[in-house]
Amino acid sequence: MINKLFFFFTNNRFVNSILIFLKLDRWMTDKFGIYKRIRINKKLSPQEMAGFSNVPHINEAINKTHTQLIYFINEHLRKNDEILDIGCGAGAYLKNFNEDYFCTGIDVNKDMIERGKKDLPNVNFILGSFLDQHFSKKFHAIYCISVLEFIPPSQLDLFFKKVSDYLEEGGLLFLHYPPALKKSDLYYPDLYYIEYAPKVVENAASNYLQIVKHEQAFNGRKFSEYDPKPYGKGERIFTNAYLMIAKK
Ligand SMILES: C[S@@+](CC[C@H](N)C(=O)[O-])C[C@H]1O[C@@H](n2cnc3c(N)ncnc32)[C@H](O)[C@@H]1O
Numbered sequence: 001m002i003n004k005l006f007f008f009f010t011n012n013r014f015v016n017s018i019l020i021f022l023k024l025d026r027w028m029t030d031k032f033g034i035y036k037r038i039r040i041n042k043k044l045s046p047q048e049m050a051g052f053s054n055v056p057h058i059n060e061a062i063n064k065t066h067t068q069l070i071y072f073i074n075e076h077l078r079k080n081d082e083i084l085d086i087g088c089g090a091g092a093y094l095k096n097f098n099e100d101y102f103c104t105g106i107d108v109n110k111d112m113i114e115r116g117k118k119d120l121p122n123v124n125f126i127l128g129s130f131l132d133q134h135f136s137k138k139f140h141a142i143y144c145i146s147v148l149e150f151i152p153p154s155q156l157d158l159f160f161k162k163v164s165d166y167l168e169e170g171g172l173l174f175l176h177y178p179p180a181l182k183k184s185d186l187y188y189p190d191l192y193y194i195e196y197a198p199k200v201v202e203n204a205a206s207n208y209l210q211i212v213k214h215e216q217a218f219n220g221r222k223f224s225e226y227d228p229k230p231y232g233k234g235e236r237i238f239t240n241a242y243l244m245i246a247k248k
Contacts, residue, residue: 007032013187020188025152028191030129035109035150049112050089050146052238061218061239065145065176068217070096072174072245073141077101081140084166086130087147091116091123098123104139106130130162131155138168146238148177148201149193156196156204164208167248173209176217177201179242180226181234198242199224209246217243 010028019025035051047062048054073083073096081101085094088105090112097103104124107113113127126133131151142163151159163173178195180186185195202214202224215222218239221229231239 007192011189011191013184013189016188016191019191020153023154025154025191026131029150029152033150033192047092049115050092052146058238061237061241064218065238065241066093066096068243069093069143069145069174072172073097073101073143076172077140082137082168084135084139084142086142086144086163087150088112088116088125091120091125093143093145094120094123104135106133131158133162135166138166139171140168141172141174142167143174143176145174145176146178146241148175148196151194152191153188153194156200157207160205160208164248167209169248171248172212173205173244173246173248175201175205175244175246176241177244178236178238178240179216179223181230181236181240182226185226193236195226195236197225198222201242201244205244205246209248211244211246213243213245215243217241 016025019028045054052058052062077083079100083097083101083103085103085105088094088107089109091105094103094105094116098120104126105116106126106128108129110127113125116123116125167173180195180197186197188194198214202211205211216227218241227240231237
């Protein structure tokens, strides 16, 4: 309760700019981030537990992403290649790959990791933050879906550095994230759910990777700051995602 009140009063663009400047934004998100509070609920599907609604238009977009990712992986990887899922939740996407590839998933949420281990015993599930993790191997593909919003601005460069460090030469990144939907999102008004401008993400990624494709995930539109034509009334929903494919 005290945490919630603290967050409510401090999560605004002025305080957040200072936290980012002082590199205290990670402390804030690590301590108060919403993903820590998600608990396994047997009545919910893994998709709902990961924070997505179970309504037709969201399901349609999520199914489309599964299809895009399966196509991407099967097109570029060979059987038994190594895959890493960053922020894997309970393994909603890993279940597409665990028969044909060596799969690793990492997530900070203990309940999700435990559920994943139970459902997909041949996946190497790791409990921890990708930002701190040392992996003993490299990967032919890394994907990361609906997680960048929880990576604080001071850690964005580290995020892409680590992706690059753990990709094999020629390896690929598939990154799906919610972009800024209005001008005010560019000033970091919410450190619990950060809607980055595509140009900020592209600048950070291109320090380490070659960008192959970067566009609205479902209709291919491109914008650099915020989406001028978001789905609905600019709602924070999966349908408004942006997709980056990058290569080491
Ligand atoms: C919205 S859920 C998405 C789960 C899954 N990728 C999917 O699309 O179904 C975001 C997940 O990212 C995880 N997460 C957030 N920050 C993380 C970090 N630094 N390292 C690893 N996982 C993280 C959360 O625990 C949560 O399970």
